[in-house]
Amino acid sequence: MSPNSREILAVSELPPEGAKLSRIWDWCVVAAVALLFMGAIHLHVMLTVGDWDMFIDWKDRQFWVLVTPVSMLMIPAALQAVFWHYFRLPIGMTLGAVLLLIATWITRYVGWHLWGYFPFTMGVPATMIAGALACDAILLIVRSSLLTSTFGGFVFALLFYPSNWASLAPYFIPIEHQGMVASVADMIGYVFPRSGTPEYIRMIERGTLRTYEGTTVWISSFFAGVICIFMHMLWWRIGLAFSTQRFVDSSKRFKKFVGLA
Amino acid sequence: MAAIVRAWKLVLSMIVLGALAAEALPVFAHGERAQEPYLRTRTAHWYDVTWSADKLSVNQEIVVTGKFRLYSDWPDAVQLPETVFVSNATPGPVFARVDSYLNGVPARQSFRDLEVGRDYEYKMVLRARIPGRYHVHPMIAIKGSGPLVGPGRWINVGGTADDFNYSLTAISGEKIDDLETWGVSAALTWHSIWLVIAAAWILWWVRRPLLIPRYLALKKEREDLLTTDTDIKLGIVVLVVAVGLAFYGYNWAQSKYPRTVPLQAGTMYTPPLPVQSPVVKIRFQEAKYDVPGRSMRMVMDVTNISDKPLRLGEFATASIRFVNHQLPAAKANVAANYPAELVARNGLGISDDSEIKPGETKQIAIDATDAAWEIERLTSFLTDVDSKVGGLLFFFDPEGRRHIAEVGGPILPVFKKS
Ligand SMILES: [Cu+2]
Numbered sequence: 001m002s003p004n005s006r007e008i009l010a011v012s013e014l015p016p017e018g019a020k021l022s023r024i025w026d027w028c029v030v031a032a033v034a035l036l037f038m039g040a041i042h043l044h045v046m047l048t049v050g051d052w053d054m055f056i057d058w059k060d061r062q063f064w065v066l067v068t069p070v071s072m073l074m075i076p077a078a079l080q081a082v083f084w085h086y087f088r089l090p091i092g093m094t095l096g097a098v099l100l101l102i103a104t105w106i107t108r109y110v111g112w113h114l115w116g117y118f119p120f121t122m123g124v125p126a127t128m129i130a131g132a133l134a135c136d137a138i139l140l141i142v143r144s145s146l147l148t149s150t151f152g153g154f155v156f157a158l159l160f161y162p163s164n165w166a167s168l169a170p171y172f173i174p175i176e177h178q179g180m181v182a183s184v185a186d187m188i189g190y191v192f193p194r195s196g197t198p199e200y201i202r203m204i205e206r207g208t209l210r211t212y213e214g215t216t217v218w219i220s221s222f223f224a225g226v227i228c229i230f231m232h233m234l235w236w237r238i239g240l241a242f243s244t245q246r247f248v249d250s251s252k253r254f255k256k257f258v259g260l261a
Numbered sequence: 262m263a264a265i266v267r268a269w270k271l272v273l274s275m276i277v278l279g280a281l282a283a284e285a286l287p288v289f290a291h292g293e294r295a296q297e298p299y300l301r302t303r304t305a306h307w308y309d310v311t312w313s314a315d316k317l318s319v320n321q322e323i324v325v326t327g328k329f330r331l332y333s334d335w336p337d338a339v340q341l342p343e344t345v346f347v348s349n350a351t352p353g354p355v356f357a358r359v360d361s362y363l364n365g366v367p368a369r370q371s372f373r374d375l376e377v378g379r380d381y382e383y384k385m386v387l388r389a390r391i392p393g394r395y396h397v398h399p400m401i402a403i404k405g406s407g408p409l410v411g412p413g414r415w416i417n418v419g420g421t422a423d424d425f426n427y428s429l430t431a432i433s434g435e436k437i438d439d440l441e442t443w444g445v446s447a448a449l450t451w452h453s454i455w456l457v458i459a460a461a462w463i464l465w466w467v468r469r470p471l472l473i474p475r476y477l478a479l480k481k482e483r484e485d486l487l488t489t490d491t492d493i494k495l496g497i498v499v500l501v502v503a504v505g506l507a508f509y510g511y512n513w514a515q516s517k518y519p520r521t522v523p524l525q526a527g528t529m530y531t532p533p534l535p536v537q538s539p540v541v542k543i544r545f546q547e548a549k550y551d552v553p554g555r556s557m558r559m560v561m562d563v564t565n566i567s568d569k570p571l572r573l574g575e576f577a578t579a580s581i582r583f584v585n586h587q588l589p590a591a592k593a594n595v596a597a598n599y600p601a602e603l604v605a606r607n608g609l610g611i612s613d614d615s616e617i618k619p620g621e622t623k624q625i626a627i628d629a630t631d632a633a634w635e636i637e638r639l640t641s642f643l644t645d646v647d648s649k650v651g652g653l654l655f656f657f658d659p660e661g662r663r664h665i666a667e668v669g670g671p672i673l674p675v676f677k678k679s
Contacts, residue, residue: 008470008486012477022473029472060524087475088487090496091463098459101452117353117391119441124448129455130507133462137500140493159507163455166510167448172521174432178360178367183522184429184437184444190369191427191440192354198346198402200371204526216523 034099041075041096042103048074051197053126056171057189061217062205064126066224069160070231072100072128073153077232078239080139080148085240090140092239093156097132101125121188124171130163131156135232145236153232157224161217298639299336300409301579303651303669305329305401307411308577311596312397319389319420322359325349325399326384328534329411332651333378334669340405342375344528347383350398350410355418356387357427364531371404371528378667379533389418390425412580414600433520451510458506462499465492537664540567541617541656545670546624548650552676556630557650561668563623569658570616576609576629576668578652579639583609583629590661605631648672 001009009019045053048071052064076096083092104125112118135152142148171185182190189199205216255261310327317323331342347361347368361368362384375381383399396413403409427440437443475487546560565571574591576583582599585591586608595604610628617623633639651669658664 011483012474026471094459120445133503137496140496162511163507166514167451169514169518170444174522191357195350200344
C-alpha cells in the first residue's frame with residue numbers, strides 16, 4: 001500500500017476490520033454498478049441512437065456523428081458526477097464507455113451473430129472511450145463541473161468521429177455494384193437482408209448540411225460538441241439529483257393513520 | 262428433490278412435444294399470415310412467381326422472379342406506394358442478396374412513385390448462406406406501411422455455413438475476400454487498444470482505498486489526499502494520449518484508405534409495365550363470406566369488350582389461387598412446382614362457365630371455397646375497419662392468352678349455413 005493510500009485510510013478513521021470490509025463493499029458496488037450500468041447504458045443507447053449505431057450502413061456523416069455522441073454522453077455524465085462529487089474519482093465517463101462497448105460486443109455476438117445470423121461486419125459498433133477518457137482527464141485537471149461541461153463535453157463529441165474512423169474507414173471504400181457506386185457498408189446492408197429494415201428508413205445526410213462539400217462530418221461534430229456541453233450540464237445534475245437522499249418527516253396524519261401517534 | 266426432477270422432466274417433455282407438434286403442421290406459421298386481409302387482398306397482388314430451385318447448397322444461387330399488381334382500390338389505412346423497397350422475406354439473412362431488379366432497374370435502393378393499378382416485374386438473385394429449410398417470399402416494403410409479403414415456397418439449403426463466401430474488389434483496388442469479416446479484426450484491435458487504456462485508467466484509481474474511505478476523507482476536507490500531483494500529471498498524459506491517439510488513428514485510416522465514399526442514398530424510378538389493353542369490364546355486385554363453409558361468393562357483371570370470346574380461368578387473392586379446373590389454359594398457367602398449399606384444391610366454382618361472347622354482358626357468380634381462408638387467417642376481414650375484398654381475375658381467350666382484370670368491393674359475412 002502506498003503512503004498516500006495509508007494516509008487516506010488513516011484520515012477516514014476506519015478501524016482495520018472496517019477498512020477490510022469497506023474493500024469487500026467496494027467490490028460489491030463495482031459488480032453491481034458494472035452490471036446495472038452495462039444494461040442501462042446499452043438500453044439507453046439502443047433506444048436513442050438505435051439503428052444509427054446498430055448497422056454499418058447507417059453510419060452517415062451527418063446524423064450518426066450528431067446523434068451518437070449526444071446520446072452516449074448522457075448516463076456516463078451522470079456517473080461521472082456521482083463518482084466525482086462523492087469520491088473525487090474521475091472515472092465515471094470512462095467506466096460508462098467501457099461498459100457500453102463490452103455490452104455492445106456481447107449483444108453483437110450473441111444476439112446478432114449466433115441468433116440472427118448477421119455477420120460481424122453488419123454491426124461493428126462505435127466507441128466513445130476516447131472522448132470519455134479526455135472528459136474524465138479534463139475534470140481531474142480543471143476540477144469544476146462547469147468547465148468540464150464546456151471543454152470536456154465539447155471534446156467528447158469532437159473525438160467521436162476521428163477515434164472511430166480508424167475502425168470504420170474500411171467500410172467506406174467504393175464498390176461498383178449493378179453499375180452504381182456503393183460503399184462497402186452499403187453492400188453489407190444490401191447483401192445480408194434485414195426483412196424488417198427496408199432501405200428507405202435509413203436517414204442519410206438530409207438537409208442543407210451536406211452541401212458543405214466533404215466537411216459535413218466536422219460541422220456535424222462541432223454541432224454535436226455544442227449540444228454535448230449542455231447535455232453534460234443537464235446529466236451531471238441528473239446524476240447528482242438521483243444520488244441525493246433526503247429524509248422527509250412523515251406527517252402527523254400519516255403517523256396517526258399507521259398507529260404511530 | 263425427486264419432485265423437482267419430475268417437474269423438470271414434465272417441462273422438458275412438454276417443450277419437446279410442443280416442438281414436434283409445431284414441426285408436424287403442414288405449413289409452419291409465418292409472419293405473412295399476421296397481415297390483415299385488407300392488406301393482403303387489396304394492396305400488392307403477386308402473380309407469376311417463380312423460384313428457380315427448391316434445393317440448393319451453400320454458395321449456390323436461387324432466382325426469384327414474378328410480377329405484382331398494385332390494386333386500384335388501395336386501402337386508406339395503407340400509405341400509397343410512394344417509396345418502395347423491393348426485398349425478400351426469409352428468417353434473417355439466411356440467403357445473401359446478390360442482385361435485385363424492378364422492371365429491370367437495379368433495386369439496391371428504394372423506388373419512388375409506384376402507381377396503383379399498374380404492374381411491376383421483379384427479379385432477385387439470392388445466394389444460399391445458412392443451411393436449413395426456409396420459406397422464401399418476394400416482398401415489397403412501403404414507406405409508412407411496412408412490408409407486403411408475397412407467396413412463399415419452402416427451400417432446402419444444404420452444405421455448411423462455413424463454406425459461404427462473398428468476395429468483392431473495390432473500385433480503388435482493394436480485394437475484399439470476405440464481406441462477413443472485412444475490417445472486423447482491425448475494428449476489434451482498435452477497440453482493444455482503447456479498452457486497455459481505459460482499463461488502466463480505471464485500475465489506477467480503483468486499486469487504491471475506494472468508496473467509503475474516500476467519502477470519509479472528503480467529508481473531512483482532505484481532498485488533497487484524494488487527487489495527488491501524480492494523479493493530475495497522469496491526467497494530463499491521458500488527455501494527450503486520448504486526443505493524440507484519436508487523431509493518429511484517423512490519419513492512419515486516411516492514409517490506408519485514401520479513397521472513401523459516403524453512404525449512398527436516394528431513390529430510383531421506373532415506369533410501370535405497359536398496360537394491357539382491357540378486354541373486359543367488370544361490375545362488382547356483391548360478395549359474401551360464408552363463415553362455416555369457408556367460402557367466398559362474389560357476383561359480378563362481366564362485359565366482354567374484346568373481339569374474342571373469353572372464359573374466366575382464375576381468381577387470385579392474398580397469394581391464394583382459385584383455378585377453374587375446366588379450363589386447360591388456366592390449369593397450364595399454374596406451374597407444376599408451384600406451392601400446392603397456395604392453390605385451392607377445389608378450384609374456382611363459376612355459376613356460368615360458358616364463353617362470354619364479344620360484346621356480351623353476363624352475370625356470373627364465383628365460389629372460392631377452401632380451408633386456406635382459415636389457414637391463411639383471411640377470415641379476419643370480419644374484424645377490419647374496411648370490410649372490403651379484392652382480387653385479380655384471369656380471363657383466357659381461345660388462343661390461351663391471359664388477360665388480367667381487377668375485381669372487388671364490400672364483403673358481408675354470413676354466419677349461418679345457407
Ligand atoms: Cu413464409
